[in-house]
Amino acid sequence: MSNAAAGAAGAVRPAEVLRAPAFALFWSATTLRAFGTAIAGVAFQVLIVTVIGATPMQISVLSALGVVPYLFLGLIIGALMDRWRRQPTLVLTSLGRALVLAAIPVLLLTGTLTFWSLAAVILALGVLSLFADSAAQPLLPHLVPRRSLVMANARLGQSATVAATAGPAIGGLLLTLVGVPLLVLAEAFMLAVSGLLQSRIRVREARAEPRPISRHLxxxxxxxxxxxxxxxxxxxxxxxxxxxxxxxxxxxxxxxxxxxxxxxxxxxxxxxxxxxxxxxxxxxxxxxxxxxxxxxxxxxxxxxxxxxxxxxxxxxxxxxxxxxxxxxxxxxxxxxxxxxxxxxxxxxxxxxxxxxxxxxxxxxxxxxxxxxxxxxxxxxxxxxxxxxxxxxxxxxxxxxxxxxxxxxxxxxxxxxxxxxxxxxxxxxxx
Incomplete structure (x- = not known):
């Protein structure tokens, strides 16, 4: 077999990336976040429709708030991710989202959950999610060899698909068993664990090149x-x-x-x-x-x-x-x-x-x-x-x-x- 043929044959079977400790932790943290988001999506629908009784216009506004950070901050945060270390960003955003979600049960218990307070929570989650998404994509090439990036993205895609499919069903069941406040707290806990798993990843990121003082964002x-x-x-x-x-x-x-x-x-x-x-x-x-x-x-x-x-x-x-x-x-x-x-x-x-x-x-x-x-x-x-x-x-x-x-x-x-x-x-x- 020629060298070219041997290379092609070897390329057909990419190495299993889950055997790499750094990626295994990253995959576990990402999968946990995906399941938490899918499960809590059920709770948010209940909060929007039944708890605060949002009108169709208010529902449209709340839905748009999840996209607004990407429209106005996407390019800025993307540039910051080429200046900052991505690994600590993912840890902090996971913990930040856990704290923001934990505010919902408090608002419910104190009777202060309104359209505006829920809108603030959704907007804050959207901004934190944007930071997380902007950090995760450029961090991945530091965790696996570049020849394994397709396999790594495939593994992330598989778990995301399972989470999106099974998460709402699990969320509906948990909602019936424990109610909205505990369900939201469960997602906050999952995000906190995700941040803990992410913090255990040991990765050396390239130091950003020095920039002239006159060179702004x-x-x-x-x-x-x-x-x-x-x-x-x-x-x-x-x-x-x-x-x-x-x-x-x-x-x-x-x-x-x-x-x-x-x-x-x-x-x-x-x-x-x-x-x-x-x-x-x-x-x-x-x-x-x-x-x-x-x-x-x-x-x-x-x-x-x-x-x-x-x-x-x-x-x-x-x-x-x-x-x-x-x-x-x-x-x-x-x-x-x-x-x-x-x-x-x-x-x-x-x-x-x-x-x-x-x-x-x-x-x-x-x-x-x-x-x-x-x-x-x-x-x-x-x-x-x-x-x-x-x-x-x-x-x-x-x-x-x-x-x-x-x-x-x-x-x-x-x-x-x-x-x-x-x-x-x-x-x-x-």
Whole structure:
């Protein structure tokens, strides 16, 4: 066997990253946070709807507060993460979120939980989560070899999918058993344990390069934006994911309303449909490292983008109505969610692994925050656009438009240098 062939064969089986103590602690802390967030999501819904009796407008405001920090602070915090150490940031944000959540039972017991106090809690959690997200992505390349980044992101994706799928069910059960105050305290405890696990990680982060006194944060933000959108392969990757997020915002905004109201699917069946998505996401993350090793980063991401088009195009063109039998709707819509989540599982691990491997450490925070902030802006306006389009043109036409936008995201990669990019090339460039 030639050296090239031997290298290719070895690449098919990436090393198991959970055997690395630092990553095992990071994965445990991240998984615990994911489960805590998913479980507490049930408690927050109860608080919003039944405890404070929020109006539809107030619910919209509370929902937007979770995104607002990314819109206004995303680029700034991303630049700070290229100045600060990321490991202590993750520890402090976990403990900070635990303290903020612990304030909710106090507000409940003292009868001072109102719309405004809950809004302050949600905003504070949003800011702390932004710091945590901005620190976690650039820290990961310090915990595992760059050749193992796809595997590491796949493992994180698998646990996140399980948490998102099982967490609400566990939260609903615990809510019945212990009530809202204890459920929120349980999440606060999980975040505190997460911070403790994170603090046990021993990692040496590169010391930030000295900066001229005249060089302020704005210069560094601009440098990060320029680097991202002038890079030969990161530019098409960023443009593709922005396009994908526009379509994603449309289908995620409309799918529940379309299925429950337009098609009249019962709630229990809707739960099964969403559960199929959890299975698809887990399997996608499971096979992502092997697909990335065989096809290369660019083609693996392209595969995920292409598969995404199929389920939504099917929803748009098939004559689905409230008169359609549930025996047809249930497996069909479950397949839609399964394929959609499967495609995300495949592309997410490869996309994140490639981004983390190709960018230098001094630009990791700014590169990731540039892409993440633009994604949030696109999602915010896409969600608003979705309702307007559905009102004027109907659900099928609007979902069909989203399928075409998903196709455009795939075409950006197909006709760019990213299509032939491989993870090994990114490791060599870094």
């Amino acid at each position: 704005g210069h560094e933000i601009v440098e990060g934006v320029r680097y991202t959108y002038r890079h030969r392969t990161l530019r098409p990757l960023a443009l593709s994911v922005h396009t994908w997020f526009l379509a994603h915002s449309i289908v995620t905004t409309l799918f529940g309303v379309f299925v429950l109201r337009e098609l009249g699917v019962p709630e229990w069946a809707f739960g099964l449909i969403l559960a199929a998505g959890g299975v698809g996401g887990f399997l996608g993350a499971l096979v992502a490292p092997r697909i990335g090793a065989r096809l290369g980063a660019g083609r693996a991401i392209l595969l995920g983008r292409t598969v995404t088009v199929v389920p939504w195009l099917a929803v748009a063109v098939l004559p689905l109505t409230a008169a359609t039998s549930l025996a047809i709707l249930l497996p069909l819509l479950a397949a839609v969610q399964f394929l959609y989540a499967l495609s995300q599982g495949i592309e997410d691990a490869n996309e994140m692994g490639y981004r983390q491997a190709v960018a230098p450490d001094s630009l990791q925070g700014r590169m990731n925050s540039t892409i993440r902030t633009a994604n949030r802006v696109v999602f915010f306006f896409g969600a608003l656009l979705a309702g307007s389009l559905a009102t004027v043109f109907g659900f099928s036409v609007t979902i069909g438009a989203a399928a075409l936008i998903f196709a455009a995201a795939a075409l950006v990669i197909l006709f760019s240098p990213l299509r032939t990019a491989r993870h090994d090339d990114a490791h060599a460039m870094a």
